[in-house]
């Protein structure tokens with residue numbers, strides 16, 4: 001019996017950590033960290049290593065399930081499932097038009113290179129226009145913020161942690177969440193090394209987070225006031241050390257407008273809102289502006305707040321106006337991972353839809369979906385409601401606020417198709433559950 005060794009990678013989050021799979025008789029029997037992987041270098045977290053248990057879990061979906069008239073799920077063939085779904089979809093579109101079809105996309109699809117082109121193409125062929133995603137709950141602000149500053153949704157300058165002297169991390173806990181939107185398999189190792197070589201690592205967070213017990217220190221802040229801190233720091237830097245003249249000369253626009261905005265956020269006022277002492281904010285501003293290199297990153301804690309887009313915009317300004325954009329130890333300025341793709345939204349016109357819920361950004365491309373919190377309302381609209389919904393690797397019943405409303409809405413659909421590796425709370429309302 002010969003074991004086959006196969007190099008592979010974890011699909012759960014950004015770093016795509018390297019794994020080595022052992023396959024015997026077409027069965028996966030072992031999964032180990034790939035110590036020769038050039039990026040992850042033998043690191044995998046529990047989620048990666050437990051891929052073996054998930055793969056061999058008898059509860060994992062391995063064949064399509066169809067809901068019977070009695071409400072039970074029974075296994076059916078792919079041909080039967082796809083044939084029936086196609087026929088019902090066709091009938092719904094013929095009767096109600098393409099507005100009757102919608103999709104909800106969950107987070108795991110973000111790490112599947114084929115998902116976007118294939119499912120996007122499927123929906124476009126149908127003529128469907130209603131796209132929802134979990135991203136509107138936790139990261140749409142980043143796409144909108146980068147589009148406003150850089151003209152593309154996919155450019156997110158990443159902190160150059162390994163060379164930075166000052167690392168500002170707002171609203172995230174890297175020891176637990178690995179830092180989103182960047183591929184750093186084991187961020188705490190890098191942050192520990194940064195502290196060991198004398199860099200400051202500052203977490204702005206309402207909690208005493210686990211990361212600070214490994215490396216760095218927490219500046220406690222009143223929840224959801226990060227935008228005031230960023231505005232206050234910029235106000236103070238402009239007033240004291242000044243903005244980086246070369247950055248402003250080469251790339252700055254509308255600085256007077258920014259200054260007019262910042263004028264409302266002197267440090268004493270910001271201190272009252274954020275509950276961070278004025279002296280501490282002053283020190284943060286001074287240290288960030290005068291460090292030989294400084295970088296900044298923010299994540300879910302700010303993204304999900306009331307002013308996530310403005311906070312991200314101000315974070316970009318903080319990095320740019322201190323001369324740290326594109327500087328070693330600052331934030332990397334890449335050309336965006338879809339530099340030549342229209343999917344990046346680079347230069348795409350900002351189109352808005354008039355909807356029963358007000359003006360909403362037209363969905364499409366990377367990062368722009370209809371708000372997930374409105375999905376139940378779209379399903380129950382009087383005029384042009386959603387009647388057929390595809391849910392891919394998502395669980396909106398549990399992840400979108402208003403569970404009861406969502407359950408009632410899903411229950412009223414004519415066709416619900418869920419694609420996932422397990423049955424979940426949303427799939428209990430499905431007509432078909434397809435294995436991912």
Ligand code: SF4
Nearest residue numbers: 010012013017045048
């Ligand atoms: S950090 Fe964990 S979940 Fe993310 S890719 Fe690596 S092993 Fe997978």
